[in-house]
Amino acid sequence: MxxxxxxxxxxxxxxxxxxxxxxxxxxxxxxxxxxxxxxxKTSVSEAVTNSIIHGYRNERGIIYIECGLSEKDGKCMIEVTVRDEGCGIADIEKAMEPLFTTAADEERSGMGFTVMQSFMDSLKVTSEPGTGTTVTMTKQIGVGADD
Amino acid sequence: MKCELNQNGGELTAALYGEIDQHCADEIREQIDRELDIKNIFSLIIDLKNVGFMDSSGLGLIMGRYKKIKARGGKMKIVGLTPKTDRLLEMSGIKKLIDKE
Incomplete structure (x- = not known):
């Protein structure tokens, strides 16, 4: 498909x-x-929230979401990309550490990337300060726990 | 309404409803904190039974309320965990700190 x-x-x-x-x-x-x-849905919520709060720092901007379905080894795979043209991330490794947040005073949990990593099969983050951030996540359908 | 508050003496129960994300977290936080600030609450119960969706913004909300009630020597409990909310709490490590049912 x-x-x-x-x-x-x-x-x-x-x-x-x-x-x-x-x-x-x-x-x-x-x-x-x-x-x-x-x-x-949770992973998309995390990525979009990141773009709003951190990428655009609550200022106006546009978020681009792309989804693709493909087939691999007879299994369906979904790829979701969430991209913003916001302020970008200087240290991606640091940003992806569990509980790390740049907005502790706003009571951010610092768990956004950790949630995406746990809930999806793969997570790729590319970012450049001043240019924006792209988060690409994939998940194979029908391999997880039974319904 | 995303949050229903019920006070019983020094105990405040906050029942959350629907989808908890960053969009509604601020309002819920203000609602709960207003009660915590003006009343002598020493026990906070957060009921997640009717929460159909929660992301890490909900975690931030819970962690923040935990810090607040703990800072005044009070305690917090979470009830009505579903497999989904349970998994999130487990991930953040806060589950070990809070009473749950």
Whole structure:
């Protein structure tokens, strides 16, 4: 099954729910189970929230979301890319450490990347300060725990 | 409404509803903290039974309330954990610190 979708949304927090619902609805054409769907939606929510809070620092910007479905070894694979043109991340390794946050006073948990890493099969983060950040995540459908 | 508060003496129960993300976390935080600040609360119970979705912003909310109630010598408990919310709490390590049911 090959398919894709692209989505462009302003960096408003109200769009977090929309973004994860939209990706979830796209992913629902596969035979994914409830757990896999929840994992994907949570990961999208994390990536989009990061772009809003850290990438654009709550200023106006655009978030680009792309989803692709492909088939590998007879299994369906979903790839989700969330990209922003915000301030970027200087030290990606540091940013990905569990509990690390640059916004502790705002009560951020520092768990965003850790959640994405745990809930998806792969996570790739590319970023350049001043240019923006791209998060690419993949997950194979139908290999996780039974429904 | 995302958060329903019920006070019983020094105990405050915050029942959360629906989808908990960064968009609504601030409002819930303010709601709970307002009660914590003006009333003599020493025990906070967070009920996640009706939460259908939560991401790490919800974790931040819970961790923040834990710090706040702990700082005044109070205690916090989480009830109504589902496999999904349980997994998130486990991941952050806060589960070890909080009473849960």
């Amino acid at each position: 090959k398919n894709y979708m692209k989505l462009e949304i302003p960096s408003k927090s109200v769009n977090e729910a929309f973004a994860r619902a939209a990706v979830g609805a796209f992913a629902a054409q596969t035979d994914l189970n409830v757990e896999e769907l929840a994992d994907i």
